[in-house]
Amino acid sequence: MMQKLWLKKPTINYSKDVLDILQFGSSMEEGKTPNDLDIAVIFNKIPLKEQLDQAQKIKKQLEKFVELPVHINSFDLYSLFDASNFAKESILFSGKSIIYGDDFAKRLGFSPKIQIYYSLENLKKKDKVRFNYMLSGKGGEYGLLREHKGELLKPGLIEINPESENVFVNSIKEFKVDFRVKKVLLA
Amino acid sequence: MNKEDILIKAAKEYFYSGNDEFNKGRYNSAVVLYFKALVSFSDLYVLQKTGNTPSSHNDRFKITEENFPEVYNLLDKDFPFYQSSYVQIMNKELAEVIKDDAKIMAEKTNNKL
Helix, strand or coil: CCHHHHHHHCCCCCCEEEEEEEEEHHHHHHCCCCEEEEEEECCCCCCEEEEEHHHHHHHHHHCCCCCCCCCEEEEEEEEEECCCCCCCHHHHHHHHECCCCCHHHHCCCCEEEEEEEECCCCCHHHHHHHHHHHHHHCCCCCCCHHHHCEEEECCEEEEEHHHHHHHHHHHHHHCCCCEEEEEEEEC | CCHHHHHHHHHHHHHHHHHHHCCCCCCCHHHHHHHHHHHHHHHHHHHHHCCCCCCHHHHHHHHHHCCCHHHHHHHHHHHHHHHHCCCCCCCHHHHHHHHHHHHHHHHHHCCCC
């Protein structure tokens, strides 16, 4: 079950030093069972000790809203984009603001999307039809695109939200078709 | 040597080794060693208060969370850095924070560094 803490927009206390509080990582991915809930607190440039003390207070408040262990990370904008921060791609691409209830990337002027290119060339006709039903639905039933707010950009190319990547990739894999996944930030 | 002596010896050894690494600018090693010093002093604190020592990280977190929240807070705050020290570059500021936390626990257990 996805722990949609960012959708709940829980009421928590934090100082003016906090720029944003983000949920990111495996708990954001539909179709996965996370072991913990990754949270990134983005601070103004303040001493690290203060960041860590404030982050602990935020963690204690967030723990009341979820059953999973909360794993909290503190950053300022320098350390967030530092080369040694291996989590930055995940934070930037899939991070959702618990304060604003939306993509962190949108605050930077971007909309994160997954584009999946696929080819049905090697499929039999009946499997091509099944594939299209899977994406677009059949007889009034929702397909994956409608269910997960994705879009067919053109035949062979769909665009979806980052949190739905696993759902689509796993479903496409069942058809044994060639496909590739591209992460994009749309301006 | 009794349990208390062992924990004091280990804690001080980790702390001073942390200082050596810190002075050489090896902050990943310093972070690991200061955290280990913090853990040894925390175990010593639990021993002094309860007569027992934790048997694992899980046990340590459970005991301190239930009985000594101020100690739990230090461990819980710093543990993620110890865990990620294998794959992340640690800096001087972080090493200083964990060093200070080890010092706090040294004081709480009546040890001078």
